[in-house]
Amino acid sequence: MRVVSGIQPTGDLHLGNLLGAILRWVRMQDEAECLFFLADLHALTVDIEPALLRANVREMAAALIASGIDPDKSIVFAHSAVPAHAELCWILNCTARMGWLNRMTQWKDKAGKNREGSSVGLFDYPVLQAADVLIYQATHVPVGEDQKQHIELARDIALKFNNDFDIELFIPPEPFIGGGTAARVMSLRDGTAKMSKSDPSEQSRIHLTDSDDVIAQKIRKAKTDPDPLPDDPTLLEGRPEAKNLVGILAAMTGETPETVLQRFAGQGFGAFKPVLADATIALVGPLRDRLIELRRDETALDAILAAGAEKAAALAAPTLAEAYRAVGLRG
CATH class of the missing domain: 1.10.240.10 (Tyrosyl-Transfer RNA Synthetase)
Known part of the structure; x- marks a missing residue:
């Protein structure tokens, strides 16, 4: 069993992140082979200062390790340090269909009434999510209720690619139900809204x-x-x-x-x-x-992320090479 999951490096983690995802990740380490990445490519879908993004990657890495993610048990790395994610995403963009992406509820929620003014990246990021999972031949992905549609999209893309090119390359991933129950933590000021960093209070x-x-x-x-x-x-x-x-x-x-x-x-x-x-x-x-x-030693954090990226890139390379061959870009 191989589990892949990512988290956007948005700065300070809060109790909702901890109880809703990260402690579940910690428990998963004893149940499966795990890859956890800081999704800095996904972070580009909204405006963010470049220096802040880099600082947030380190901060999030420190927070994950402090919470119990063990780099000796799991592969921890920054998304952008493994170019295979973006390369596979382009190939999968040519497999995915506009109608599939138009039906994604998170796209509708995040774009709101400003769809014409939203970035292509915001529209397309579910395909990058699919590439994040499929590049590692992940069998399972831990998801909450709001992400189940994205797993279904990854499965659709995997099955269509395999069918289009008559190849059994991609494993349609399953939702991961191990690691214990993930808590849904709501705001301390409004029990109907999720605890969120974007709340002004x-x-x-x-x-x-x-x-x-x-x-x-x-x-x-x-x-x-x-x-x-x-x-x-x-x-x-x-x-x-x-x-x-x-x-x-x-x-x-x-x-x-x-x-x-x-x-x-x-x-x-x-x-x-x-x-x-x-x-x-x-x-x-x-x-x-x-x-x-952990914050005090940026060099050590960078070394952990670099080592994780090297391991992740080695795992990703065979799948990417096979995808290139399948579509005719390599012999």
């Missing part, structure tokens, strides 16, 4: 770089409601902020929401929030300290 999220005092303060001020906690998770429907905080504690302690509620049934958030704050500090504190330590 700093109180909406917990950064991995936040101090213990700041974490406690953000949880203390997290939006709740006046009702006591029930003993049944189904009774949290219609209470998005309460459901979110219970889900966060469950994800951090490895409990189910049912178990958490059994501990706090009938109690208010005055009793619940200090426990949540302590659990968050216990999880984030050591990661933050390790991240600060």
Whole structure:
């Protein structure tokens, strides 16, 4: 089993990234061969300062390693350091169909009413995502609900290419369901919106770089409601902020929401929030300290990424060469 996944280098990671993806990646390392990349090519689909992009790649690499991604177990690298991704993307662009991409809901959401003014890269990035996976003959890709359509597109592209050129080159990837459950972490200010760096309110999220005092303060001020906690998770429907905080504690302690509620049934958030704050500090504190330590040695981070890119390029080369031969660009 080979698993491939990427994350855009957008600066500070927050608790939603950690519980929603990265800790799942950490667990995957013991279940499969894993490649994790910093998706700096995908980051070009929006405006970003070049110097900031480079700094963000290092920052994200440090955060992943601090969180438990082990370069001795997994291949960690920057997307742009392996040109095979972009080369295969062009070949797959000639296999993918406009109608397929026009149906991608994330394209519609991100472009909004400004489709004519959006970049070709924003429209086309699902094909690059497909290349990211297919270049390594990945069998599985960890995805959330909002990315399942992209896996289906990668499968369609793989099957069409194989059929068009009468070759069994690409493996149609499957969604990866290992690594435990990925938590869906919502804003601390609005339980109906995902925790996001783009939210203008700093109180909406917990950064991995936040101090213990700041974490406690953000949880203390997290939006709740006046009702006591029930003993049944189904009774949290219609209470998005309460459901979110219970889900966060469950994800951090490895409990189910049912178990958490059994501990706090009938109690208010005055009793619940200090426990949540302590659990968050216990999880984030050591990661933050390790991240600060890793940040200080940019040379070491660059060396880790360079070594990962070399390994990834070696894995990608045979597939790219075969794709070139299949379409007639090489003998």
